[in-house]
Every structure is written in C-alpha cells, then in structure tokens.
Amino acid sequence: MVGWSVRYLRLLIWLQWVDRRATSSFIVGITIQTAVLSLGLVQLRTLDAPAVLQAAVRASFLVGTALCALSAMSAFQNEFRYQTVWQTARDQRVFARLMLARAFAMVIITAPALLVPFIVATVLLGATVSVGVVAAMAFLSVVVLVAFTHLLTTGLALTYDPARLVPWIRQVVMVVALGTVAFLSPEPVRNVFPFVWIERMAVPGELWRSAGLTIGITGAWWLVGQALLRRPAREILTRRLTDNVESR
Amino acid sequence: MVRSLRLLTRIGTVPLVALARKQRVRGLLSGLVALPVLNALVLGGLYQTLGGAGFDLARFGAYWPYFIAVTGFVAGVASWELELLSGLLPAYAGRPLRALWSRGAYVLLSSAPLAGLFLGIRVATSPETYVRDAALMLVATGCLAVFGSGVALTWGFHSDKGINNLVQVAPWVFALGPARSSPRGWWGWRGSSPPGPRTWRWGRSWCGTGSTW
Numbered sequence: 001m002v003g004w005s006v007r008y009l010r011l012l013i014w015l016q017w018v019d020r021r022a023t024s025s026f027i028v029g030i031t032i033q034t035a036v037l038s039l040g041l042v043q044l045r046t047l048d049a050p051a052v053l054q055a056a057v058r059a060s061f062l063v064g065t066a067l068c069a070l071s072a073m074s075a076f077q078n079e080f081r082y083q084t085v086w087q088t089a090r091d092q093r094v095f096a097r098l099m100l101a102r103a104f105a106m107v108i109i110t111a112p113a114l115l116v117p118f119i120v121a122t123v124l125l126g127a128t129v130s131v132g133v134v135a136a137m138a139f140l141s142v143v144v145l146v147a148f149t150h151l152l153t154t155g156l157a158l159t160y161d162p163a164r165l166v167p168w169i170r171q172v173v174m175v176v177a178l179g180t181v182a183f184l185s186p187e188p189v190r191n192v193f194p195f196v197w198i199e200r201m202a203v204p205g206e207l208w209r210s211a212g213l214t215i216g217i218t219g220a221w222w223l224v225g226q227a228l229l230r231r232p233a234r235e236i237l238t239r240r241l242t243d244n245v246e247s248r
Numbered sequence: 249m250v251r252s253l254r255l256l257t258r259i260g261t262v263p264l265v266a267l268a269r270k271q272r273v274r275g276l277l278s279g280l281v282a283l284p285v286l287n288a289l290v291l292g293g294l295y296q297t298l299g300g301a302g303f304d305l306a307r308f309g310a311y312w313p314y315f316i317a318v319t320g321f322v323a324g325v326a327s328w329e330l331e332l333l334s335g336l337l338p339a340y341a342g343r344p345l346r347a348l349w350s351r352g353a354y355v356l357l358s359s360a361p362l363a364g365l366f367l368g369i370r371v372a373t374s375p376e377t378y379v380r381d382a383a384l385m386l387v388a389t390g391c392l393a394v395f396g397s398g399v400a401l402t403w404g405f406h407s408d409k410g411i412n413n414l415v416q417v418a419p420w421v422f423a424l425g426p427a428r429s430s431p432r433g434w435w436g437w438r439g440s441s442p443p444g445p446r447t448w449r450w451g452r453s454w455c456g457t458g459s460t461w
Contacts, residue, residue, distance in 0.1 A: 028413070032420040039424075040295050051299040058294050164275065171286040180293035181286075182303040 012105040053202035056117040071106035072152035103149035309369030320389035324396025327354035355393040
C-alpha cells in the first residue's frame with residue numbers, strides 16, 4: 001500500500017474507470033442525461049443568475065448522487081470479490097483510507113458530467129455572473145460529493161442488500177436535502193444538509209457565509225457519520241473475514 | 249373454455265407470483281409504487297422549484313404524456329427481466345398468447361401507480377378533461393408497453409445488463425422527444441405562463457401559497 005501517492009490515486013481512478021466502462025449504460029446514460037439537463041438549463045436562461053446556478057447544482061447532484069452510489073455499493077464488496085481484502089484489511093486505517101480514495105476516484109471520473117451544467121450555466125449567464133463564484137460552487141459540489149460517497153460506502157458496508165437501500169437514500173437526498181419537491185422538504189430540514197448552502201452561494205452577498213456553512217456542515221456530517229459507522233463497519237469486516245472459516 | 253381461461257390466468261400470473269415472492273410485499277411497494285412516484289416528483293420539481301418557488305401540481309400534472317410514455321415503455325422492457333433471470337424465456341417459444349398475457353399483467357401492475365398519480369392530479373386540477381386523459385393514458389401505456397417489450401425482445405437479451413441499460417436510458421432518450429415529452433416537459437416554462445420577474449426568497453416556501461404546494 002503506497003498510501004496517498006499521486007501514482008496510487010491515478011491507479012485507482014483508472015481502475016474505477018475500467019469498472020464503470022463495463023456498464024455501458026454508464027457512458028450512454030451519463031451523456032444523454034447531461035445533454036438533456038443542459039437543454040433544460042438553456043430554457044431557464046431567462047431567470048436570474050442564482051436560480052440558473054441553483055438548477056446547475058441540482059442537475060449536477062441528480063447525476064452525481066446516482067453514479068457515485070454505484071461505487072459506494074461495490075467498493076466494500078469488491079475487496080471480498082477480488083480477494084484483495086486480505087492485503088487491504090491488515091491495517092484498519094489503511095482500509096479506511098482505501099475506501100476514501102475509492103470514493104475520490106469515483107467522483108473524479110464522474111467530474112466531467114458534474115461540471116457540464118456549471119459550464120453551461122456560466123456560458124448562458126455571461127457577464128451577469130462571476131466565473132470565480134461558479135468555480136467555487138462546482139468545487140464545493142465535488143467536495144460534498146466525495147464526502148457523500150465516502151459516508152455512503154461506509155454506511156452501505158453495514159447492510160446486507162445495498163441495492164435495495166441505495167435508491168431510497170438517493171431519493172431522500174434529491175427530495176428532502178435538495179428540496180426539489182418543495183412540499184416534502186421543510187426549510188429547517190433542508191438547511192441541515194450542505195446541498196442548499198452550495199446553491200445559496202450564488203445569491204449576491206451570501207458567498208462566504210454559504211461557502212463556510214457548506215464546508216462546516218459537510219465536515220460535521222462526515223465526522224459524525226464516521227464516528228457512528230466506523231466501528232460497526234469494522235465489526236462487519238471482521239465478521240465477514242471469519243465467516244464460514246470452519247467449512248473452508 | 250373456463251378451464252383454458254383458468255390455465256391462462258395461472259400461467260400469466262406465474263412471473264408475477266415469482267416477483268412477489270422474490271421481493272416480498274415491501275419490496276414491491278417500494279420498487280413499483282414509492283420509488284417511481286418519488287422519481288417522477290424529483291424530475292418534475294428539479295427545475296420547477298427554483299429560487300423558493302412552490303411545487304405546482306397542476307403544471308406537473310400537465311406533463312403526464314412524458315411520464316406515462318416512459319412508464320409504459322419501461323414497464324414493457326422490464327416485464328422481461330424476471331423471465332431473463334429465471335430462464336423462462338424458452339417457455340414462451342411458439343406460445344405468443346402466454347407471453348402476451350404475462351406481459352400485460354406485469355405492465356398493468358407496474359404502470360398503475362404512476363398512472364394513478366397523474367390521473368389523480370388531473371381529476372383535482374382539470375376535472376373537465378380527465379375522462380379523455382384516462383383513455384389516452386390507457387392507450388399510450390398499451391402502445392408504449394408493446395413497443396418496449398418488442399425493443400427488449402429484439403435488443404436486450406444479449407447480456408444480463410441489457411434490460412437494465414434500456415430501463416436506465418429510456419427516461420433520458422424520451423426527454424429528447426418532441427413536444428410535451430421534451431425537457432420542457434418536466435419543468436415546462438414554455439408550457440405554462442412564462443416566469444415573470446420573481447423575488448428571490450428562501451423563507452418558508454415549502455408550505456406554498458395559493459394554488460402552489
């Protein structure tokens with residue numbers, strides 16, 4: 001285990017890409033999806049800048065939350081499937097770091113699709129929006145998605161059937177945390193999640209406060225999630241390693 | 249006659265019974281009712297509730313053609329999934345009625361929730377046209393389901409990912425379609441009154457005002 005070297009991360013990114021490429025719907029779906037969402041953005045261009053950028057954030061997370069769940073579902077299981085767990089699980093800290101690195105790699109290969117809505121929004125809005133603000137929003141979206149994917153990876157390690165849980169988690173994020181269905185998402189609940197704060201960065205004068213809150217809330221979620229999930233995940237790992245040992 | 253009808257019913261429902269056994273009632277409720285409804289609501293609200301605007305059910309309901317088309321198509325495609333997984337497909341060789349019956353039962357079951365949702369919204373928001381809408385929904389679901397199951401039959405059986413790929417890609421391909429099925433179908437600025445200059449508000453928007461939710 002090379003740890004945090006750039007070379008190792010590049011290897012993981014390449015592996016993730018090969019994994020995803022195997023699912024042909026990944027490329028086809030992601031391309032058409034991004035095109036359709038961008039076409040939708042074009043139709044919104046008459047709105048004010050914060051609303052268009054909010055739409056870009058939503059489009060980005062609609063694609064991102066679905067795709068990164070693929071990695072979150074398989075990162076833990078793949079260690080067992082490919083029998084690499086015996087190397088990676090020697091050191092718990094190394095294993096935890098590997099999960100984070102895999103989440104990061106997944107977000108990196110998804111990044112082109114995540115960034116397209118922001119680029120389209122910037123082009124549409126022209127001079128009415130500063131490129132720096134949009135870049136900051138896009139960057140924080142990516143950071144939030146890494147934390148989301150990592151938490152999801154750890155959380156899904158605890159479940160027996162992640163494929164059944166993932167659609168629900170994703171719908172809850174889209175409906176409640178992002179507030180796409182306004183009547184199902186009370187404002188106070190929405191504010192507990194980092195997503196709406198990224199959207200609010202586009203509101204004039206709200207940039208720094210919203211950016212700070214995005215980082216703070218994401219960090220808090222990540223720390224609390226890790227504190228709660230790490231130990232059970234470790235237990236599951238140990239249990240799976242010793243499962244059926246007698247009958248081997 | 250009665251015996252053959254009974255036989256037909258039994259054969260037609262075998263995949264459905266297998267589906268229910270595999271997923272249990274809870275799995276069916278979440279997979280065929282709750283998640284598709286939430287999915288449609290997310291797509292409908294994605295670009296509609298921007299800047300603190302409420303979720304307008306009437307506007308969402310006006311775009312039922314897109315959602316019904318996708319649901320019918322996906323139901324037709326997905327109706328083969330169980331046959332594919334369980335290797336039942338050869339059982340239908342030379343028995344078109346049998347295949348048709350089990351397709352129909354699955355399509356009815358899986359497109360009923362969304363059709364019900366949109367019909368409910370239509371009844372509540374534009375009661376003068378809902379009978380016509382219901383008839384159109386039925387016809388559209390039937391046509392698109394036949395189309396979907398045909399597409400799956402000709403294209404999707406080469407790998408176990410085939411069906412899943414079609415199901416995943418269908419909503420986005422349909423969104424590129426004409427008129428009401430195009431992207432504006434979900435958020436529909438053009439379909440309804442153009443958005444005037446709106447004030448930017450983040451406050452208590454979720455409970456809505458007036459006709460919006």
